[in-house]
Amino acid sequence: MREGSGGSALLEFERIYRDNVGVVTSFFARRCSDPQTVADLTSETIVRAAAGFAGFDPRRGTPRAWLSGIAGHVYSQHCANAASGRDAVTRLAGLVTLAPEEIDELMGRIDAQRAGQELLERCAALSPLERSAVELVDLDGLTPKEAAAVLGVSRGVLRMRLSRARERLRKEHHVDEQKEHHVDEQV
Amino acid sequence: MSKRSIMSTSKFEDHLWREFVHEHGDGLAQLSRPAARHTLRRPRLVAGLGLGLAGGATALALILSATSAPAFAVTRNSNGTVTVTINQIAGVSGANTELAALGVNARAVPVTQGCTTTLGNLPPLRASSVILPPHGSQSVTIEPSSIPAGDTVVLAVVQSAGVLQILDGMVRQGAVPRCLALWNENGLKAIP
Numbered sequence: 001m002r003e004g005s006g007g008s009a010l011l012e013f014e015r016i017y018r019d020n021v022g023v024v025t026s027f028f029a030r031r032c033s034d035p036q037t038v039a040d041l042t043s044e045t046i047v048r049a050a051a052g053f054a055g056f057d058p059r060r061g062t063p064r065a066w067l068s069g070i071a072g073h074v075y076s077q078h079c080a081n082a083a084s085g086r087d088a089v090t091r092l093a094g095l096v097t098l099a100p101e102e103i104d105e106l107m108g109r110i111d112a113q114r115a116g117q118e119l120l121e122r123c124a125a126l127s128p129l130e131r132s133a134v135e136l137v138d139l140d141g142l143t144p145k146e147a148a149a150v151l152g153v154s155r156g157v158l159r160m161r162l163s164r165a166r167e168r169l170r171k172e173h174h175v176d177e178q179k180e181h182h183v184d185e186q187v
Numbered sequence: 188m189s190k191r192s193i194m195s196t197s198k199f200e201d202h203l204w205r206e207f208v209h210e211h212g213d214g215l216a217q218l219s220r221p222a223a224r225h226t227l228r229r230p231r232l233v234a235g236l237g238l239g240l241a242g243g244a245t246a247l248a249l250i251l252s253a254t255s256a257p258a259f260a261v262t263r264n265s266n267g268t269v270t271v272t273i274n275q276i277a278g279v280s281g282a283n284t285e286l287a288a289l290g291v292n293a294r295a296v297p298v299t300q301g302c303t304t305t306l307g308n309l310p311p312l313r314a315s316s317v318i319l320p321p322h323g324s325q326s327v328t329i330e331p332s333s334i335p336a337g338d339t340v341v342l343a344v345v346q347s348a349g350v351l352q353i354l355d356g357m358v359r360q361g362a363v364p365r366c367l368a369l370w371n372e373n374g375l376k377a378i379p
Contacts, residue, residue, distance in 0.1 A: 008345045009218040014204065021200045043203060050211055054218050096206055102199040109197075 013053055016063040017046065023064060023140050025106075027071045030113040030120060030139070035106035039096045041078055045071045065146035068136060072150070122169060130165035133158055138166075261285035264328070271295065272326040273344055273353060291331045293340035294363045295353070302366035327353050343367050 024045050028038045048070050049056075056066055098106070116139045123131040129151060136147035148158035258278030262270045269291050273282055279295045286293050327342060334340055341363055342353050 010208070010212055010216040011343075011345075013215055017204060017207075018200075021203070022197075025197075025200065039199065039203070043207070046203065046207055047211065050207070050215055053215065096199075096203050098199070099202070102202060105197055105199050 009053065013050060016049075016067070020064050020067050021046070024067055024071050025109060026113055026116070027068070027140060028075065029106065029109040030116045030135075031075060033110060035103045035110065036098060037078075038106050038110065039098055039102075041071075041074055043096055044078075045074045048074065061149040062146050064140075064142055065149045068140060068142060068146075069150045072132075119169075122172065123165070125172075126165050126168065127161075129153070130161045130168075133162045134165050134169070137162055259285075261289065263289060267332060268328045268330050269293070270326055270328045271342065271353070274325055276344065279344055289331075291329065292334045292338065293329050293331070293342060295342045295344050296364055296367050298343055298345040299366040302364075304364040304367055325353060339363050341367075 021042065025038060025042050028041045032038050032041065045067065049067055052070075056063075116135075119139065120131070120135060123134055126134070132151055133147055136142045136150060137144060142150070144158050144162065145155055147162075148155045151158065153161075258273070258275045259282040260270075260272040261282055262272075264270060269286070269289065271282055271286070271293070273279060273295055276297050279297050282295050286295075329340060344353050
């Protein structure tokens with residue numbers, strides 16, 4: 001037996017959307033250089049979230065963690081479909097036809113995520129779990145608890161992996177700086 | 188509770204929302220949400236009140252209904268924030284009286300059928316840290332010191348199918364409306 005809250009679901013969903021769509025857009029802007037792809041994948045994420053909204057329980061996780069999880073699945077599917085030559089976003093193509101100023105805006109968002117892209121590239125040597133932990137916490141702004149929920153691990157494991165990943169990134173960054181300093185001295 | 192700002196959306200994100208509502212708004216408006224959320228809320232209220240009292244609450248108001256469930260509670264917390272809990276539409280008036288007595292520029296406004304003031308008519312939230320996230324719960328926590336002078340936080344309160352939620356909070360200049368209407372891209376929408 002379920003009770004309905006009727007049209008209030010739309011308002012509740014709008015609240016979640018406006019609080020978190022920027023994080024979702026940035027997630028894709030770090031991974032895609034084409035504004036239309038960023039728009040389509042963001043759309044796909046929102047539509048999938050709406051489809052599953054009836055089952056979303058904020059006691060089990062925050063809206064941001066929930067949407068981040070969906071965005072991750074959407075991107076994985078996008079990559080899999082792209083690799084197999086299928087159009088990943090056929091279902092939603094045309095939902096948002098971007099105006100020129102929106103293309104500029106998303107280009108700006110993609111440019112703004114360049115530092116995030118570089119951080120992700122530096123994370124390439126990390127394990128997938130550590131890489132995701134760094135991205136969710138340090139780039140997307142999720143709390144360790146939220147990130148743990150997205151990644152399906154305990155908070156303790158998340159904190160340990162995050163700490164290890166940050167330490168490794170710091171060491172590598174330090175080594176890189178020393179190498180650059182050495183090259184500068186030689187020049 | 189982690190503080191999270193309410194982000195303003197961009198042109199693209201506003202456009203996407205309009206398109207989304209056009210394509211999927213009706214389905215979402217008809218959506219049923221789990222009743223379990225309602226039935227499990229009372230312990231949170233009790234816990235919240237306990238925390239407020241332990242933290243040196245300076246004000247607490249309760250009106251008990253015939254079923255002994257509190258219609259509302261307004262609690263000033265030790266960190267200066269104020270938590271507003273409304274369990275019944277009948278508690279809106281009492282909550283507002285208590286908010287006024289505490290000098291907090293915030294008012295609960297019921298969403299009612301036939302009201303002509305829509306949520307879309309109100310200005311967007313201007314200060315990011317006024318309200319800690321409600322996400323459709325029966326309680327919100329407000330930071331009174333963050334409310335711009337002369338402005339009022341308007342809390343939209345909806346009761347539908349036995350479930351009450353404080354849906355949103357907006358900082359508004361001028362008079363506070365007596366009621367609000369549900370709103371979507373198609374205009375006014377009657378409460379189911």
